Amino acid sequence: MQRETVWTPALPRTRRAAVKAPRVRRRALALPRIRVEPLALARQNPLVAATLLVSLALILYLVQANTATAMQIQLNQMRAARSQLSAVNAQLLVQADRLVAEHRIETLATTRLGMRPPSLNSALWLTVRVPEDRPRLPRPPRVTTQPLDWMERAWQLIHASL
Numbered sequence: 554m555q556r557e558t559v560w561t562p563a564l565p566r567t568r569r570a571a572v573k574a575p576r577v578r579r580r581a582l583a584l585p586r587i588r589v590e591p592l593a594l595a596r597q598n599p600l601v602a603a604t605l606l607v608s609l610a611l612i613l614y615l616v617q618a619n620t621a622t623a624m625q626i627q628l629n630q631m632r633a634a635r636s637q638l639s640a641v642n643a644q645l646l647v648q649a650d651r652l653v654a655e656h657r658i659e660t661l662a663t664t665r666l667g668m669r670p671p672s673l674n675s676a677l678w679l680t681v682r683v684p685e686d687r688p689r690l691p692r693p694p695r696v697t698t699q700p701l702d703w704m705e706r707a708w709q710l711i712h713a714s715l
Contacts, residue, residue, distance in 0.1 A: 595602035651657065662668040 659670075663670075
């Protein structure tokens with residue numbers, strides 16, 4: 554093993570100090586460079602290449618299974634929330650039906666508000682006529698394929714506004 558000598562200052566230099574700080578000698582190990590060539594490694598050791606491919610396939614399967622499991626858990630939680638909200642909705646529908654019941658409204662009107670049912674002689678009957686609207690046929694779509702069509706429409710708009 555080769556060893557390199559590296560010089561580093563022991564104390565940081567400041568502008569006020571005119572004295573140079575002593576240097577401390579430290580030795581560092583020089584690590585050799587390793588070149589990795591995957592194809593050459595696979596040719597030399599086919600068992601290692603096969604193991605790497607199988608482990609890669611296994612990791613991909615585990616990632617997919619983990620994602621599917623997480624989605625299934627989320628789906629189950631959403632189904633539980635939906636069933637709970639459906640139960641709340643059913644309770645609210647029953648409560649709305651009770652509040653809108655004709656008997657309840659009539660009782661409230663006569664007891665709390667002091668109203669009484671109208672007589673047929675004092676009732677005002679109205680006949681309302683609604684004019685018939687003829688159905689409008691849709692216009693054919695305007696084809697705008699020419700490059701200067703927007704200028705033509707702008708000119709028509711300006712001409713119509715004058």
